[in-house]
Amino acid sequence: MKLILKKGRSFRFKGYRFLPNKPVEVTNENDIYDLLQTGYVEEYRAKRIPLERALEEQDWKGEIIFFNPGGLGDNLLTFYVLDSLREERDLFDYRCIVAGFRNFVQNFTAYSEIEYKGVYLPHWEHYLKEKKENKDVKLLVHFKWGYFPEVIKDEFGFTKQIPIPETAKEAIQELKKGTVIETMASVFGIKKIRREIYLTWQEETWAKEMRKMDYIIFHIAENRHRRMKSWPLKRWERLAKMVEKLGKKIIQIGERGEPAIDQAINLQGIGARWLLVLLRGARALITTDSGIMHLAEGLGIPKIVLWGSTPAKSLGWHNDYTINISQKICNEACWNLGPYGYKCEKGRKKSCLDSITEEEVFEAIQELLKKERKRGNKIEVSIVIPFRNLFQMTMDCIESICNSERSVNFEIILVDNGSRRYPPSFRAAARKRGVIFIRNPENLGYPKAVNIGVKASKGKYILIMNNDVIVRERGFLKQLIDQERRRPGIIGLSGGIINKEGNFGGFTVSKFDYLEGWFLFMRREIYDKLGGLDEVFSPGYYEDTDFSFRARKAGIGLSIAKMDIEHLRSRTLEEEKENFHMEEVMKKNREIFLQRHADML
Numbered sequence: 001m002k003l004i005l006k007k008g009r010s011f012r013f014k015g016y017r018f019l020p021n022k023p024v025e026v027t028n029e030n031d032i033y034d035l036l037q038t039g040y041v042e043e044y045r046a047k048r049i050p051l052e053r054a055l056e057e058q059d060w061k062g063e064i065i066f067f068n069p070g071g072l073g074d075n076l077l078t079f080y081v082l083d084s085l086r087e088e089r090d091l092f093d094y095r096c097i098v099a100g101f102r103n104f105v106q107n108f109t110a111y112s113e114i115e116y117k118g119v120y121l122p123h124w125e126h127y128l129k130e131k132k133e134n135k136d137v138k139l140l141v142h143f144k145w146g147y148f149p150e151v152i153k154d155e156f157g158f159t160k161q162i163p164i165p166e167t168a169k170e171a172i173q174e175l176k177k178g179t180v181i182e183t184m185a186s187v188f189g190i191k192k193i194r195r196e197i198y199l200t201w202q203e204e205t206w207a208k209e210m211r212k213m214d215y216i217i218f219h220i221a222e223n224r225h226r227r228m229k230s231w232p233l234k235r236w237e238r239l240a241k242m243v244e245k246l247g248k249k250i251i252q253i254g255e256r257g258e259p260a261i262d263q264a265i266n267l268q269g270i271g272a273r274w275l276l277v278l279l280r281g282a283r284a285l286i287t288t289d290s291g292i293m294h295l296a297e298g299l300g301i302p303k304i305v306l307w308g309s310t311p312a313k314s315l316g317w318h319n320d321y322t323i324n325i326s327q328k329i330c331n332e333a334c335w336n337l338g339p340y341g342y343k344c345e346k347g348r349k350k351s352c353l354d355s356i357t358e359e360e361v362f363e364a365i366q367e368l369l370k371k372e373r374k375r376g377n378k379i380e381v382s383i384v385i386p387f388r389n390l391f392q393m394t395m396d397c398i399e400s401i402c403n404s405e406r407s408v409n410f411e412i413i414l415v416d417n418g419s420r421r422y423p424p425s426f427r428a429a430a431r432k433r434g435v436i437f438i439r440n441p442e443n444l445g446y447p448k449a450v451n452i453g454v455k456a457s458k459g460k461y462i463l464i465m466n467n468d469v470i471v472r473e474r475g476f477l478k479q480l481i482d483q484e485r486r487r488p489g490i491i492g493l494s495g496g497i498i499n500k501e502g503n504f505g506g507f508t509v510s511k512f513d514y515l516e517g518w519f520l521f522m523r524r525e526i527y528d529k530l531g532g533l534d535e536v537f538s539p540g541y542y543e544d545t546d547f548s549f550r551a552r553k554a555g556i557g558l559s560i561a562k563m564d565i566e567h568l569r570s571r572t573l574e575e576e577k578e579n580f581h582m583e584e585v586m587k588k589n590r591e592i593f594l595q596r597h598a599d600m601l
Helices: 029-038 051-056 072-089 102-111 121-133 168-175 180-188 201-211 233-244 272-280 290-299 358-377 391-404 426-432 446-455 476-486 524-530 543-553 571-576 582-600
Strands: 002-005 011-013 016-018 041-043 047-049 062-067 095-100 116-120 139-145 151-154 157-162 215-219 249-253 284-287 303-307 322-326 381-387 410-417 436-440 461-465 469-471 490-492 519-523 558-560 565-567
Touching: 002 016, 002 029, 011 029, 029 041, 072 290, 201 272, 201 446, 215 233, 233 249, 233 358, 249 272, 272 290, 284 290, 284 358, 290 303, 303 358, 322 358, 381 391, 381 446, 381 476, 391 410, 391 426, 391 469, 410 446, 436 446, 446 461, 461 476, 461 524, 476 490, 476 519, 519 524, 524 543, 543 558, 543 582
Parallel strands: 062 095, 062 139, 095 116, 139 157, 215 249, 215 284, 284 303, 303 322, 381 410, 381 461, 410 436, 490 558
Antiparallel strands: 002 041, 011 016, 047 151, 151 157, 461 519, 469 565, 490 519
């Protein structure tokens, strides 16, 4: 009978040696019985097949199972792999089941935008037994960090394992061939691993307010278990004094009970969602921990990562907003450290990270802040585009904007108003254009979506635009800025007349009462002064007319720009009709408008 290792990294018994995923032939019946009684091995029944073939089967519905992949860093890589796999393979009908220790399950549900059901380890075997008996579930994908890349098909379904070589020496050799991210993408057949963690609109607003504090985050992560893998506390204290001279506040994060420095605001033990807000609002992050590094990467946060003997080339991120600083005295693998990383087998008394000086880190901070100032000061116009589904139309709109303007620095903020699901290429294509995403879990209506987007924006000017707009006018933002300077106020592309019954009249450039809301350009001060679009008109209709009338009452001028810009009318409204009784909404909003502005009709 063939037996295979059930738990642990290796097992020796009666002259037999078992390694992960390597079946061993045992012929003696007494030996078979004794081995099975240990609980470390089991009968080998698995059939190896490629994951790609398993995913191509069309006649099943299943669940993706995650079993205790490791610490926070491993968790986050797992999130990014799953999100990428779901997008590229269109696996949005899956339920995702997480099995692991309590804090692992909580991390999973806190950081990933996908909804998960947590199953704690004590209940794991019982859960799998139920699934085995459930004839409706034909496939379980069991994801576990292990040693070999095969897919295992057993009585429970498929098991996917990420290859991690057995010894530290082999691991370093393997990692030098390419990054872990590249390896995972190759094993799973994913073209590109996406790393994106979304905040709610409320969290984005809080992060924007936090940013006014002008702070840098120190993730010190030093305790007795991690002493040999930590940057010495004395260096953190010296760096803090140097950062204070820049006029920046310092916030320290980490686990409760870790050493704290006097110069920092101590927020150790902060909850998962508040940690996301805190990171989002930071000017920069300094850390030695891969978990926080991957978290910051998912949020797009500037970061400085201090590396020990683990190669930054293989495990780190490499982009314009990440600076990796590596120690210079050790080439051995950190896996050779004793239990919990507090003892070095080579007898070294100090952490190898001690070779990194605070001056090096301070120079890196200055470099990051300089890059951020350049990037931040360039934003003149914030373009806010609410959308719901209609992904190709939205992408066409974004492409037309980017292809039509080169002289003005702008940002595009997409406010997702409860889209059902994304096609694989949409988010990746939008991200390449530097688009900022804000996701609402449900359709909040057009006025509220616009207000949420404006609150998250940074530009001196605001442009509100529908996603069914195609821009063909070269330099259109420069023209709008020039027109606004000559004639301050709100600029639109079409307007109209409204009579005392609240009915719309013909459109004309020479005379109009209001500007249509599919394209509105103004200074931020005007938008703030008017209090944004009135959300009483949600989900839509008359909010733009009301905005124009309130502007006129406040003495703010309205004007129209002549540009080659196409509005694919009604497409957005057709999408909205799925959720709202629009005739009833129009009637209600017309009555509100007439009561509010009867004196101007």
